[in-house]
Amino acid sequence: MRIGELADRVGVSTRTLRHYESLGLLPGRRGANGYRVYDDADVRAVREIRMLVGLGFALEETRPFVDCLRAGHERAGSCPDSLAVLRRKIAEVDESVDRLRRVRAELGDQLVEATHARCEFSLFSP
DSSP states (O other): OOHHHHHHHHTOOHHHHHHHHHTTSSOOOBOTTSOBOOOHHHHHHHHHHHHHHHTTOOGGGGHHHHHHHHTTOSSTTOSHHHHHHHHHHHHHHHHHHHHHHHHHHHHHHHHHHHHHHHHHHHHHOO
16 A cells, blocks of 8 residues: 555554654555555554554654564564563653652642631631
8 A cells, every 4th residue: 555545544644654664663665666655564553653652652662562563473562672661661650650649749738738828817817
């Protein structure tokens, strides 16, 4: 299939696909006529990239998953490099959750203090 067909099937622009190609995430295969040529494996790779990007992965972080699919594995996350990225990403998410919990606790403390101060103020106001 040509680039426009791939773009339609996966719901991205041709510009996005060319960008993926420039990063080496998609192969730069060309037909005899000079047009880019893609197959079902490319559809699967782009869908995997889009899913991972949607989860917050940087494009470069998707490379091990694409490589795993290209190596013939059924699941993109089943290769050692993919698993390492998944573990690292989970650790990053855990750190973010911890940070957000601390921020939330601080905001809650500030709200209690502000509410308490306001109540004291209204008790002593004429």
